[in-house]
Amino acid sequence: MGRLIPLSIPNFEGNEKKYVDDALEQGWVSTGGAYISKLEEQMAKFLKVERVAACQSGTAGLHLALLECGVMPGDMIIVPTLTFIAAVNPVRYQFAEPVFMDCDDSLCMDPVKLRKFCEEECEFDGAVLVHDTSRKMVKAVVVVHVFGNLADMEAIMDIAAQYHLKVIEDATEALGTCYTAGRYAGKFAGTIGDFGAYSFNGNKIITTGGGGVVTGRNPESVAHMQYLSTQAKDDPHYYIHNEIGYNYRMTNLQAALGVAQMEELPEFISRKHRNLDLYRREFEGFALGKLLSFREGTSSNQWFYSLEIDREKVAASMREIITKLQERGVQTRAIWGLIHEQLPYQKSIAYEMERAPYYSNCILNIPCSTQITEEEIVYAAEQIKAVLTELSVE
Secondary structure: OOOOEOOOOOOOOOOHHHHHHHHHHHOOOOOOOHHHHHHHHHHHHHHOOOOEEEEOOHHHHHHHHHHHOOOOOOOEEEEEOOOOHHHOHHHHHOOOEEEEEOEOOOOOEOHHHHHHHHHHOEEEOOOOEEEOOOOOEEEEEEEEOHHHOOOOHHHHHHHHHHHOOEEEEEOOOOOOOEEOOOOOOOOEOOOOOOEEEEEOEOOOOOOOEOOEEEEEOOHHHHHHHHHHHEOOEEEOOOOEEOOOOOEOOOOHHHHHHHHHHHHHHHHHHHHHHHHHHHHHHHHOOOOOEEEOOOOOOEEOOOOOEEEEEOOOOEOOOHHHHHHHHHHOOEOOEEOOOOHHHOHHHOOOEEEOOOHHHHHHOOEEEEOOOOOOOHHHHHHHHHHHHHHHHHOEOO
């Protein structure tokens, strides 16, 4: 095969090499160094929060947030089924029990069903929400802003306030996404709930190779998560530890990459918007699929582009579609397998699943790297349309 248009690859066109070389020359390569503090300061300023804590991954950030929420073995945590499994696994790290919730047409958690579950499947005594059947306490909600699309946080925060639930935002895909209207105008994804976690994995809008950050409404809680992430060192010189800690700290080399990437974030978001506009032009009037939109009243980072395939007209498996596109040099991806259907979670509660199974069968993610060219977008769109037409039942 000749050309390949990748799905989503990192973009290092700024000061990445300069800052990494500087960290190497200084000898600060591990879990200490000035670049870690600088990245935390950059992120706090960008997100308009008082404090953030750098960590080893978005998953680590979510785990730290669950710890800070006081999640205990046997507690119930409401989670989405339409997401990457890393959003849910930390619940099990705490030996807690996930309750899987359906999505709405934004691909994010459906607040209507969230409220219905709390009202009809649980009891609330004015202080604690308890699941009727299991008698387990419902402690928190993990909300994922899927592909950079904000969930309906106004509705979700109202439900959480009514039932005294903690809200953890998985903003691992939504750095830079914010509300432009309504109660939370000017607020970024990950800064509305009690806690917010971000990922800098290689395919995210900025990357540190791995790594992430976590923030929270209370800066003292963020400081405690930072403390836990570095093995809970109370006296680093004499190695005194008064709590169980974790090896969740970001390295200085990763942070050096992150400092450079943060300098480029506004440009990367701008390119995401421009490139999606180009795709919309190419798919205009296409009968076999349409590009999903982002929530009104928000400005999304538009991290991933999702094509909703018309399954009444294209019955071929997603594997066949992806394979044929790969043969033509266009890398695409299916949405995740629903988590409640995965082997470790098949015995968990899955509440009124309707939209998630539909979207899991019809969403195709298409090339969206920030360095993709207009010519590559045109080619990718042409090949996608050609393959879907070839596989259509008409």
